[in-house]
Amino acid sequence: MVMSMTNTSLKAPHLSPAHMGLPKISMIGNRSYLVEAPGELDLPAQRRIWALARTLKDRADVLELIPGMTNLLIVLRRTAQDDDRLQAEILEIWQQTAELDLLGKTIDVPTTYGGEHAIDLPAICDYSGLPDKEVVRLHWERTYTVFAVGSAPGFGYLGGLDPRIFMPRKKVPSLRMLKGMVTIGGMQSGISVLTGPNGWNSLGFAEITMFDAKAEPPALLAPGDRVRFLPERIEL
Numbered sequence: 001m002v003m004s005m006t007n008t009s010l011k012a013p014h015l016s017p018a019h020m021g022l023p024k025i026s027m028i029g030n031r032s033y034l035v036e037a038p039g040e041l042d043l044p045a046q047r048r049i050w051a052l053a054r055t056l057k058d059r060a061d062v063l064e065l066i067p068g069m070t071n072l073l074i075v076l077r078r079t080a081q082d083d084d085r086l087q088a089e090i091l092e093i094w095q096q097t098a099e100l101d102l103l104g105k106t107i108d109v110p111t112t113y114g115g116e117h118a119i120d121l122p123a124i125c126d127y128s129g130l131p132d133k134e135v136v137r138l139h140w141e142r143t144y145t146v147f148a149v150g151s152a153p154g155f156g157y158l159g160g161l162d163p164r165i166f167m168p169r170k171k172v173p174s175l176r177m178l179k180g181m182v183t184i185g186g187m188q189s190g191i192s193v194l195t196g197p198n199g200w201n202s203l204g205f206a207e208i209t210m211f212d213a214k215a216e217p218p219a220l221l222a223p224g225d226r227v228r229f230l231p232e233r234i235e236l
Helices: 043-056 083-096 121-128 132-142
Strands: 009-011 025-028 031-034 063-066 071-078 100-102 104-112 143-149 156-159 174-177 181-185 186-189 197-198 201-206 226-235
Touching: 025 083, 031 083, 043 063, 043 071, 043 083, 043 100, 043 143, 043 156, 104 132, 104 143, 104 181, 121 132, 132 226
Parallel strands: 104 226
Antiparallel strands: 009 100, 025 031, 031 071, 063 071, 104 201, 143 156, 143 226, 156 186, 174 197, 181 186, 181 201
């Protein structure tokens, strides 16, 4: 899924420590390159990815740009004649490009915490060493930024989770997690958009449509949007 950066307000760019590092570039197939930002999976790194995508979008040799979670997939129109030169150009652009802050819309998500859909809340509590009320509070008090949209239609990778409730993804996915479950996967949060197998950890549920093929745009979330979870009900 290609994520558009049009119709988005831009904040003045600024530099960060991540600016000093170099990304990892891997060739995917014969005409695609994956650029992975150095350092942590954090907002400064994501801003560098957004900036790189914006800088590359008008290149004649670029067919498609797919920003992911602190990475960017570059798809060329044809195989590069000089692979080393192209990679050197990407690294040079990275070093010369400052962060880009996408300022999108803010979306409030009424959420039921606990209850029958919070199937992984006990495991989150065990892993964090925190009581359920504290886990829930730490989750809804944060404002999250949509780093990227993908993996399933309309699914947003939400950065900004409190480190105290980071939770590894499951080694064995749950076979049937419902659409609308509010989840934690590693250092990210999310809202499941499909019912089916899922390796993230559910602590609540939201009645919200994340993707509507008949709507314009079909996906509710876009990179740079902010998400706030509102504790409409807490069943602990």
